[in-house]
Amino acid sequence: MSYQVLARKWRPRSFNEMVGQTHVLKALINALDSQRLHHAYLFTGTRGVGKTTIARIIAKCLNCETGISSTPCGVCSICKEIDEGRFIDLIEVDAASRTKVEDTRELLDNVQYSPSRGRFKVYLIDEVHMLSTSSFNALLKTLEEPPPHVKFLLATTDPQKLPVTVLSRCLQFSLKNMPxxxxxxxxxxxxxxxxxxxxxxxxxxxxxxxxxxxxxxxxxxxxxxxxxxxxxxxxxxxxxxGTLDHGQVYGVLHALLEGDARGLIEAVRHLAEQGPDWNGVLSEMLNVLHRVAIAQALPEAVDNGQGDRERVLELARVLPSEDVQFYYQMGLIGRRDLPLSPDPRSGFEMVLLRMLAFRPADTHDAPRVALKPLGISQATADPATNPVAGAAIVAPVSVPVLSSPVAQPAPVAEATPVAPVVVPEIPAAVTPYVQAEPKVTEAVAVQPSPVEIAPALAVAAVVDLPWEEQVRAPVAEAAEPVEPIAPEAITEAVQPAALESQSAESVPLADVDDDEPPLSDYDYVEMDAEAFDYDFDAVERAASAEPEVLPAAQPATGLAADWLELFPKLGLSGMTASIGANCTLISAEGDNWLLHLDPAHSALFNSTQQRRLNDALNQFHGRELKVLIELCKPEQETPAQAAAHKRANRQREAEASIHQDPVIQQMIQQFAAVIRADSIEPLDTPVNP
Known part of the structure; x- marks a missing residue:
């Protein structure tokens, strides 16, 4: 006897032998047992999921000699003939090869005749979506009102191609893929x-x-x-x-975890011996990282669909969640750029080396970089080393910008040093100068004397300073020294009326070049305050904003204070650090510890985070502890609250130091400057716990 392939030998002969598709079988079994039979059934799904098999079982259920039921006998002559594919009243049509309307009409001509042996004449049309439009139109009327002895069983892998008029005339069952x-x-x-x-x-x-x-x-x-x-x-x-060994993918991930560049290159060499599709290898890595991320967030959701559940759970325990997210994102970008590399293997190697070079570092082990502040003393340096200070390059507000070159004024030396000042609001006394009329432009267009231009430069450096950032520009040394300007002259220059009269009266006509074209000949562009898109009101709002209200909690004492001291030493990071920072120690009786976690910060809390916190405590104490975390609002201060209070106190100290600085107070008095509270930060902010 010839060999019969497994797909045919093990083809189900009844509903009880079907694998899966319970959502379809339940409806069909109940309909057959209660004799509630429809005249047309449509089965959809991908290839090899049981569409034709279910249709043949239905044909046996309808025509079995023992009667209509969901359990055909399988031994009568009709059941055997259907299993062997030679039952005369089961007409199987391959729509892919019979698409013409003539074939459909020939088929429908025999519908009116009664079945020869069975109770029903069953038309099984496979790949029905391949029929032409004319064939569907010819089938519609019969499909809607067939004779009582006719049943239509339609099967397709592409139901979207079926006309809605056909879909509305059938009971549709969608078969799922097999997991x-x-x-x-x-x-x-x-x-x-x-x-x-x-x-x-x-x-x-x-x-x-x-x-x-x-x-x-x-x-x-x-x-x-x-x-x-x-x-x-x-x-x-x-x-x-020709598939990839998953063990090699895990070898690559373990080399990344250990930071072993030699191991990475060796793993790539072993992969290259199999001649793999490098894009497919990268895809497998992304799939594994995706499963690892799921295992870290919800371990019970990891299935064994790829036979590597234990490996995934083990990798989820040792690989930090930050690294998993980083490797996944880097892999996505590398997969996109892989076609641009000189050859796929080198592109794959560069993706791995990039992951290794830029992997996240532990924040607790990272060196702290002290920020070097730009103090007032640096801005007001010794005139011997910095002859002209405070000449910031700024764009004037509401002042026309000339397109032709203006006669350069005489060099200025040792003007009164003015440091860039961060100010959040402008007093009413200075506001008219910000919206100056073209008279100020005329004073700038002509060539003033060296002494008279210094106050204007000083005022522009204060009023027109861009507050979003401090701009430091090199200034050329003066050719000839000039006596420094008295503070009284600078104070008078702030007043718009004094500035206007000075500009008009102090410049003699003899100083103006006779060959200089009149001001009307210049092409200029008007620039107003709106061009700078600066919200002056936001500064005032920020200055008057209420300070942040910190969560109320009693100072930590006893075990809670011990937890404040112990927590930074555990070396936690990521979500686990956030969970631990919002806990407080309630009891520590022997090896049994009880922590209370603030419910407001428990959204990301799960068994994985509890296990990692427990492991960190075990490693720190050198013994096995049993840590229990309960959701309860802590009555005493947590590490997160302690850090927040410490940051707030340091912020208040920094603001008080700025407000009490005598140099800044002098600038406020002389230049009408104000301080932006939101721009003040402590210089050496400690690392968050």
């Missing part, structure tokens, strides 16, 4: 019944390669049996399918 777990279970049963040795890893490879199709899984199993000489081994199946 790898179900495929592996069925293959285990089949191979055990066939007495064929197999390895479980090989079945998982076949289950994933089947891609949801049970028929494909059976066909691949037949091929694996032939390839392995009667055995189904993982190495043979991997060689037959």
């Amino acid at each position: 790898p777990e179900r495929v592996v279970d069925h293959l285990t049963h089949v191979l055990a019944a066939e007495n064929i040795p197999f390895e479980n890893d090989a079945l998982w490879l076949l289950g994933r390669a089947a891609d949801g199709s049970m028929r494909d899984a059976m066909s691949l199993t037949d091929q694996a049996i032939a390839f392995g000489e009667g055995k189904v081994l993982a190495a043979d199946v991997r060689a037959m399918l």
Whole structure:
């Protein structure tokens, strides 16, 4: 007797033998048992999930000699003929090869005749979406009102191509893809019944390669049996399918975890010996990282669909969550850039080396960099080393900008030093100068004397300073020294009336170049305050804003104080550090510790975070502790609250230091400057716990 392939030999003969599709079988079984039969059924789904098989079982249920039921006998002549494919009243039509309207009309001409042997004449039309529009139109009337002895069973892999008029006339059942777990279970049963040795890893490879199709899984199993000489081994199946060994992917991830560049290059060399698709290798890495991220957030949600659940859980325990997210994002970007690399292997190696070079560092081990402040003393340096200070390069507000060059004024030396000042509001006395009329422009256009231009430069440096950032510009040394300007002259220059009269009266006509064209000949562009898109009102709002209200909590004492001292020494990071920082120690009786976690910060709390916190405490104390975390609002201060209070106190000290600085007070009095509270930060802010 000739060999029968597994897909045909193990084809279900009844609903009880079906694997999966319970949502479809339940409806059909109840309809058959209660005799509530529809005249047209449509089965949709991918290839090899059981569409035609279910249709043939329905044909047996309708025509079995024992009567209409969901459990045909399987031994009567009609059931045997249907199983053998020779029942005369079961008309199977391949719509892919009979798409013409003439074929459909020929088929429908025989609908009116009664069945020869069975109760019903069953039309099984496979791949019905391949019919032409004319064929569908010819089928519509019969499909809507067929004779009582006719049943239509339609099957398709592409229901979107069916006309809505056909869909509305059928009961539609959508069959799902087979998950790898179900495929592996069925293959285990089949191979055990066939007495064929197999390895479980090989079945998982076949289950994933089947891609949801049970028929494909059976066909691949037949091929694996032939390839392995009667055995189904993982190495043979991997060689037959040309798939990547997941162990090598985990080897790459472990090398990344250990920061082992040599191990990474060695792993790539082993991969290259198999001649893999490097884009596919990167995709497998991303799949593993995705499963690791799920395991870290919700361990019980990790399935064994790829046969590596234990490996994923182990990797989730040792790989920081920050690294997982970083590697996944870097892999996505690397996969996008892989076609641009000189060759796929070098591109893959660069992705791994980039992951290794830029992987997140532990914030507790990272060196703290002291910020070097720009003090007032630096801005007001010794005139011997900085002849002209405070000449910031700024754009004037509401002042026309000339397109032709203006006669350069005489060099200025040792003007009164003015440091860039951060100010949040402008007094009413200075506001008219900000919106100056073109008279100020005329004073700038002519060539003033060296002494008279210094106050204007000083005022511009204060009023027109861009407050978003301090701009430091090199200033050329003066050619000739000039006596410094008295503070009284600078104070008078702030008043707009004094500035206007000075500009008009102090410049003699003899100082103006006779060859200089009149001001009306210049092309200029008007620039107003709106061009700078600065919200002056926001400064006042920020200055008057209420200070942040910190959460109220009693000062930590006893065990809570011990927890404040212990927590920074645990070396936690990421979500686990956030969970621990919002806890307080309630009791520590021997090896049993009880922590209370603020419910407001418990959204990311799960068993993984509790285990990591427990492991950190075990490692610190050198013994096994049993840590229990309960959701309860702590009555005493937590590390997070202590850090917040400390930051707030340091902020208040910094603001008080700025407000009490005599140099800044002098600037406020002389230049009408104000201080932006939101720009003040402590110089050496401590690392968050």
